[in-house]
Amino acid sequence: MAQIIKERLDKFVLSAKDRPKAEFSEIGLVGCGRVGQQIAILIAKRGMNIIFVELNKAKIEQAFREIEEELDRQISHWGLTQSEKRAILSRIRGTTDYKELKNCDLVIETVLAKTRGQALEFHEEILTKIEQNVSRNTIIATNSATLSITEMASKLKYPDRCITMHISTASREATLVEVARSIYTSEETCRNVRKFVILLGKDYIRVAESTGLVSVRVFAPIINEACDILMESVASIENIDFAARKSMLLPLGPFELADKIGIDKIVRWLDNMYDEFGEKRYKASPILRRLLRAGFLGRKTGRGFYFYDNKGHKTGVAYKHVITPPEE
Amino acid sequence: MKILVLNSGSSSIKFQLIDTQTHQVLAKGVAERIGIKGSRIKYNRPNQPEVHFEGDILDHQIAIEYILTILKSEEYGVVKDLKEIEAVGHRVVHGGEKFKQSVLITDEVIKQIEIVSDLAPLHNPANLKGIYAISALLPQVPQVAVFDTAFHQTMPKHSYMYAIPYSLYNLYKIRRYGFHGTSHKYVSHKAAEFLNVPYEKQKIISLHLGNGASAAAIKFGESVDTSMGMTPLEGLIMGTRSGDLDVGAFVYILRKEQITPQVGSILLNKHSGVLGISGISPDMREIEQAAADGNERAKLALDMYAYRVKKYIGAYTAAMNGLDILIFTGGIGENSVLIRKMVCDELSYLGIKLDYDKNQQAIGKQAIISSDDSQVKVLVIPTNEELMIALDTEKIVSNN
Numbered sequence: 001m002a003q004i005i006k007e008r009l010d011k012f013v014l015s016a017k018d019r020p021k022a023e024f025s026e027i028g029l030v031g032c033g034r035v036g037q038q039i040a041i042l043i044a045k046r047g048m049n050i051i052f053v054e055l056n057k058a059k060i061e062q063a064f065r066e067i068e069e070e071l072d073r074q075i076s077h078w079g080l081t082q083s084e085k086r087a088i089l090s091r092i093r094g095t096t097d098y099k100e101l102k103n104c105d106l107v108i109e110t111v112l113a114k115t116r117g118q119a120l121e122f123h124e125e126i127l128t129k130i131e132q133n134v135s136r137n138t139i140i141a142t143n144s145a146t147l148s149i150t151e152m153a154s155k156l157k158y159p160d161r162c163i164t165m166h167i168s169t170a171s172r173e174a175t176l177v178e179v180a181r182s183i184y185t186s187e188e189t190c191r192n193v194r195k196f197v198i199l200l201g202k203d204y205i206r207v208a209e210s211t212g213l214v215s216v217r218v219f220a221p222i223i224n225e226a227c228d229i230l231m232e233s234v235a236s237i238e239n240i241d242f243a244a245r246k247s248m249l250l251p252l253g254p255f256e257l258a259d260k261i262g263i264d265k266i267v268r269w270l271d272n273m274y275d276e277f278g279e280k281r282y283k284a285s286p287i288l289r290r291l292l293r294a295g296f297l298g299r300k301t302g303r304g305f306y307f308y309d310n311k312g313h314k315t316g317v318a319y320k321h322v323i324t325p326p327e328e
Numbered sequence: 329m330k331i332l333v334l335n336s337g338s339s340s341i342k343f344q345l346i347d348t349q350t351h352q353v354l355a356k357g358v359a360e361r362i363g364i365k366g367s368r369i370k371y372n373r374p375n376q377p378e379v380h381f382e383g384d385i386l387d388h389q390i391a392i393e394y395i396l397t398i399l400k401s402e403e404y405g406v407v408k409d410l411k412e413i414e415a416v417g418h419r420v421v422h423g424g425e426k427f428k429q430s431v432l433i434t435d436e437v438i439k440q441i442e443i444v445s446d447l448a449p450l451h452n453p454a455n456l457k458g459i460y461a462i463s464a465l466l467p468q469v470p471q472v473a474v475f476d477t478a479f480h481q482t483m484p485k486h487s488y489m490y491a492i493p494y495s496l497y498n499l500y501k502i503r504r505y506g507f508h509g510t511s512h513k514y515v516s517h518k519a520a521e522f523l524n525v526p527y528e529k530q531k532i533i534s535l536h537l538g539n540g541a542s543a544a545a546i547k548f549g550e551s552v553d554t555s556m557g558m559t560p561l562e563g564l565i566m567g568t569r570s571g572d573l574d575v576g577a578f579v580y581i582l583r584k585e586q587i588t589p590q591v592g593s594i595l596l597n598k599h600s601g602v603l604g605i606s607g608i609s610p611d612m613r614e615i616e617q618a619a620a621d622g623n624e625r626a627k628l629a630l631d632m633y634a635y636r637v638k639k640y641i642g643a644y645t646a647a648m649n650g651l652d653i654l655i656f657t658g659g660i661g662e663n664s665v666l667i668r669k670m671v672c673d674e675l676s677y678l679g680i681k682l683d684y685d686k687n688q689q690a691i692g693k694q695a696i697i698s699s700d701d702s703q704v705k706v707l708v709i710p711t712n713e714e715l716m717i718a719l720d721t722e723k724i725v726s727n728n
Binding site: 081 | 398585591
């Protein structure tokens with residue numbers, strides 16, 4: 001093979017006119033749990049680089065392992081090819097150091113606070129850490145649907161660059177991104193986030209800052225209601241799911257959806273909405289709390305309303321720990 | 329005339345600077361990963377080492393700006409002044425029903441291409457970006473659009489319509505368009521020229537067998553049928569595409585595998601074809617090797633591939649009431665001795681007889697591979713879409 005000469009492209013410009021800046025080439029993620037992983041995959045799929053921050057090396061390794069498992073699942077379901085998987089993985093990096101976010105054009109936080117009481121402070125702290133390590137123009141977004149971005153951003157030096165960008169990850173095929181601005185958010189930030197959503201190939205809607213936005217506020221109470229129906233022994237878990245699927249043509253029933261999203265997340269959503277609106281319909285059902293306390297969080301822990309094998313396939317219904325009264 | 333030929337994809341631009349007088353490629357290359365980190369331009373000139381230009385390429389316009397600068401640069405250039413580039417020819421994938429031949433690009437033409445973009449959402453918008461960029465950078469240079477679909481616009485209605493409610497044709501222009509038109513046009517002309525027979529009097533089947541694959545029936549100089557349809561999925565078996573498939577089976581797969589139509593489309597476009605059957609590779613060379621090593625699924629893939637092509641030859645011979653010339657082109661058509669043999673064997677009823685020695689010799693070069701007593705002339709013609717685009721561009725620019 002003949003030799004290849006390497007050259008710098010920037011020596012070859014017709015004119016010295018200012019170049020437009022590439023707006024989104026590197027995206028930061030803080031938190032790379034299940035939601036963060038989904039977001040990382042869909043951004044990397046569109047050719048952008050991802051750098052995610054996790055707490056320690058073990059968490060980084062776990063995130064990569066789970067990302068790879070998810071990509072393999074997509075391949076076995078025909079949605080992806082091996083070479084696309086390699087390309088996606090090559091664009092994702094993990095770190096424990098916030099400093100590595102310095103070149104990011106956009107940083108999205110996707111963390112879930114350990115307890116409900118700490119949530120706001122916890123998120124404020126994360127946003128502040130992000131701000132300390134990125135440039136003035138970097139957009140900082142939260143993926144949270146139930147925390148107020150105005151509140152979270154108020155401690156920042158430049159809150160005009162903060163925004164809520166809730167990317168639906170309940171299903172691989174979900175395409176909705178809800179964008180809500182805070183009181184401080186600049187028009188430019190909104191415009192750029194819209195561009196980013198279009199670049200992702202997703203459907204953009206602008207909503208007012210409001211706990212639960214649209215998607216969470218519509219669906220979390222449905223899950224709660226399904227729990228009430230179950231407690232009243234109106235129908236079995238499978239039949240409630242079956243009814244929802246067959247009558248409204250939803251792809252998943254409420255319990256299947258809850259298991260998929262994660263019981264911990266559903267409860268947190270409901271709690272936040274209950275705090276905000278004070279209405280009973282947002283009060284998390286005792287069934288959800290029971291599952292949460294037991295650590296039966298759905299697919300990711302192998303059981304929730306249903307049992308799952310390690311590939312995430314449903315293997316049966318989990319009656320006992322959900323509703324059966326104690327025996328003598 | 330020196331003509332720049334551009335083939336703009338969503339994140340890449342292939343380019344060639346062609347001298348139409350000598351048919352020589354003065355320089356060619358590809359700008360890759362446009363708008364993505366790690367972009368570069370690979371650049372080649374005859375008898376010169378390859379050059380890789382590395383740096384950020386933020387959009388199509390900047391890519392083309394770099395390309396132009398390189399073409400006239402002192403170190404690597406092939407022109408002294410950009411004025412030497414007299415016209416730019418663009419490959420445009422979908423011309424819908426509007427464009428029956430290549431056209432000089434005007435504001436009106438751009439508007440029309442935008443309208444038909446709906447039919448090729450992955451390709452046309454990228455093609456348009458190349459056009460916008462040249463309009464901005466070389467506003468005085470005439471541009472020509474050469475459509476992949478245009479050559480097939482001569483198909484009669486009974487061959488391009490699908491037997492579905494007519495209202496869908498009226499509403500959305502659902503019909504067969506066909507692709508690879510530039511290639512089929514080029515090789516069929518070239519074949520007639522090579523055999524020294526009048527193009528307008530021949531019945532030709534052209535087989536473009538590459539990564540994508542299609543057959544075209546060309547009767548008396550006009551495409552009367554082609555195997556690709558509304559999208560490049562229909563027809564022959566390809567590297568990763570299924571080709572013809574019962575839509576009933578598709579719907580059944582969606583239900584059984586619980587996947588969306590979008591994922592189903594990926595299944596048929598990227599996981600099927602030779603790759604899907606063999607489970608080995610979409611690359612025919614690897615399949616041939618595996619089959620030679622005794623792999624049953626690779627053998628099956630070869631058999632199915634050749635059989636599908638053979639079926640189309642039979643169908644198109646019937647459609648034209650005869651056959652004079654059969655052409656193989658594209659990566660597989662030009663290089664695979666085995667596939668050509670498998671396709672042509674047992675076609676003596678149609679008057680096709682291969683000369684095995686000639687077939688063996690004809691690798692990547694123009695040649696007759698049928699025996700002297702074969703009624704049908706079987707040819708290998710290397711395709712050259714870029715040259716065809718350059719020649720079309722020259723013709724249109726000269727006439728204006």
